[in-house]
Amino acid sequence: MAEEPLIRWDWIGRNADRIGGLLVDNVVMGLAPVAIGLVVALPVGLACARWRRLYQPTVGIINVIYSLPSLAVFVLLLNVFILATMPIVVVPLTFYALAVLIPAVVDGLGSVPDPVRQAATAMGFRPLRRLIQVELPIAVPVVIAGLRVATVSSISLVSVGALVGKGGLGHLFIDGWQRQFPTPIIVGIVLIVALAVLADGVLILAQRLLTPWARARRTA
Amino acid sequence: MITFEGVTKRYAGGTVAVADLDLEVPNGEITVFVGPSGCGKTTSLRMINRMIDPTEGRILLNGVDVATVDPPTLRRGIGYVIQQAGLFPHRKIVDNVATVPHLLRWDKRKARERAMELLELVGLDPGLAGRYPFQLSGGQQQRVGVARALAADPPVLLMDEPFSAVDPIVRTSLQDELLRLQSELRKTIVFVTHDIDEAIKLGDRIAVFKVGGHLAQVAGPATLLADPADDFVREFLGRDRGIRRLSLVTAGEVRLRDDNLIAERTDVVEARDRDAPWLLVLDKDSRPRGWARTSELPAAGTMAEAALTPYHGFGRDDSLRGALDAAVLSVTGLAVALDGDGRAVGTVSREDLLGGLHG
Ligand SMILES: Nc1ncnc2c1ncn2[C@@H]1O[C@H](COP(=O)(O)OP(=O)(O)OP(=O)(O)O)[C@@H](O)[C@H]1O
Ligand SMILES: [Mg+2]
Numbered sequence: 337m338a339e340e341p342l343i344r345w346d347w348i349g350r351n352a353d354r355i356g357g358l359l360v361d362n363v364v365m366g367l368a369p370v371a372i373g374l375v376v377a378l379p380v381g382l383a384c385a386r387w388r389r390l391y392q393p394t395v396g397i398i399n400v401i402y403s404l405p406s407l408a409v410f411v412l413l414l415n416v417f418i419l420a421t422m423p424i425v426v427v428p429l430t431f432y433a434l435a436v437l438i439p440a441v442v443d444g445l446g447s448v449p450d451p452v453r454q455a456a457t458a459m460g461f462r463p464l465r466r467l468i469q470v471e472l473p474i475a476v477p478v479v480i481a482g483l484r485v486a487t488v489s490s491i492s493l494v495s496v497g498a499l500v501g502k503g504g505l506g507h508l509f510i511d512g513w514q515r516q517f518p519t520p521i522i523v524g525i526v527l528i529v530a531l532a533v534l535a536d537g538v539l540i541l542a543q544r545l546l547t548p549w550a551r552a553r554r555t556a
Numbered sequence: 557m558i559t560f561e562g563v564t565k566r567y568a569g570g571t572v573a574v575a576d577l578d579l580e581v582p583n584g585e586i587t588v589f590v591g592p593s594g595c596g597k598t599t600s601l602r603m604i605n606r607m608i609d610p611t612e613g614r615i616l617l618n619g620v621d622v623a624t625v626d627p628p629t630l631r632r633g634i635g636y637v638i639q640q641a642g643l644f645p646h647r648k649i650v651d652n653v654a655t656v657p658h659l660l661r662w663d664k665r666k667a668r669e670r671a672m673e674l675l676e677l678v679g680l681d682p683g684l685a686g687r688y689p690f691q692l693s694g695g696q697q698q699r700v701g702v703a704r705a706l707a708a709d710p711p712v713l714l715m716d717e718p719f720s721a722v723d724p725i726v727r728t729s730l731q732d733e734l735l736r737l738q739s740e741l742r743k744t745i746v747f748v749t750h751d752i753d754e755a756i757k758l759g760d761r762i763a764v765f766k767v768g769g770h771l772a773q774v775a776g777p778a779t780l781l782a783d784p785a786d787d788f789v790r791e792f793l794g795r796d797r798g799i800r801r802l803s804l805v806t807a808g809e810v811r812l813r814d815d816n817l818i819a820e821r822t823d824v825v826e827a828r829d830r831d832a833p834w835l836l837v838l839d840k841d842s843r844p845r846g847w848a849r850t851s852e853l854p855a856a857g858t859m860a861e862a863a864l865t866p867y868h869g870f871g872r873d874d875s876l877r878g879a880l881d882a883a884v885l886s887v888t889g890l891a892v893a894l895d896g897d898g899r900a901v902g903t904v905s906r907e908d909l910l911g912g913l914h915g
Contacts, residue, residue: 449640449642449645451638451640451642452642452643452644454638454642455636455638455641455643455644455701456644457631458631458634458636458638458714459632459636459655459656459659459704460627460629460630460659461659465659470644470646473646474644474645474646549646549647549689550646
């Protein structure tokens, strides 16, 4: 045990296929909740911005779900879905994503300066066109900031699912822990961090391309 | 013409912002709504383009009740400029200006050409077209706001304190620019301000509002200053109402004297014969060099050797206020009228300037 190296490269080589499969699982299970979350958060956020009184209750409900101990939720869902399939991870993570994205959409729309909204109305924009051509584009930087938080946490939270049989790279942690063997743990951590950094980088890039006017403001 | 007929606006909560307003805004003129904060200027303005609907009464635009027109359609025919410019931060300047042409489905190229034309019209470098709003100064943004409002060539322009967020020097140049534009475009402009000086400078007609949404007086600037309808208006115009009147009259009309102008090569002996306490010494191009006191001329020589006191000049296009300012600044009590090339054409005293007011 004493001369056991921290990383056994040969183990990585032998298990490359399995690691690859878990990596793909982790990507899918990490990104799906954010994608679903965004699709849901947009209309819900719009409704909350339009009818302010919906906002507090909606965020309240989502936060309660968000605050449930993640493991308990996984186990609960395991009973619902019986088999350890992707939904047992994707469903709770979608709530996590919503807890970040709904406020992001509402705050994003709230970041539209009042004079801008009024000017748009006074120029003769109808409400839907104003929303699509003026308010949503201006909300993009705040929404993307929310997406970054949601994406990075979602990718790393997937690993918790390993405890109930579906956790992407998290399975490497269990492997390593059960066998007192650090290599899989290190591989898992490195890959998750790399995934998160990569996803974040892609979003930053998307933000730069989508909102050159906001980037210019930062560097001004 | 915009006609307010018995217009009242009562907000939820009971505030009466505008009370039974009857007012006609003639076409092709600048009508200024002026009054203290909260007197209903913005509310009145926004009822014209239906950003706000009146509780009672109606507003006619060239005879058509605006309540019968679909608001977005109505608004595309009415330019609107606000204090903070309200430019779209995510759109380049050229696209900001082309907003209404785009809404009206103009051909893309035509909309762009029109936007470029307008940038020039409002005095902006066309090179700014590709920038985003935050890359412009406040004054430039405000010009873009004006260009955007004019893009589809609407006959009516509503301006709500458009220049009050910029510094005084920029404000003056924006005001001058608006007057220049208006002399070309002859739009029907409603201009809201709480600055009486701005109202007097820009308004063909001025509507003074009192708190509670009542109209106190509607008149041209000269009438308003000479003959305020009541104490409220008198107080609102301020104590220097008389002095302000001077800014409405151009100095081109004042009677000048020229027997105190003297060429520098003139002999002092001859100068002493002039019946004037001060003589304005001119160089060979008739440009003034300064004042010489007749009683303190040198014993001999020409006027070129006389000790000189600085002079203060005004142009023929300046207001009487500018001329009086020059006269007050000068120890001689005389202002020097200059032509376009800086040549002295005559002088006028404080007394004559003020006397002219009542003549
Ligand atoms: N949406 C609103 N709801 C309730 N009251 C309002 C609303 N908008 C304006 N008021 C009230 O109506 C009155 C007139 O407001 P308005 O904005 O027309 O004034 P204003 O003359 O433009 O003032 P300012 O010079 O400060 O811009 C004020 O007492 C204001 O508080
Ligand atoms: Mg106002």
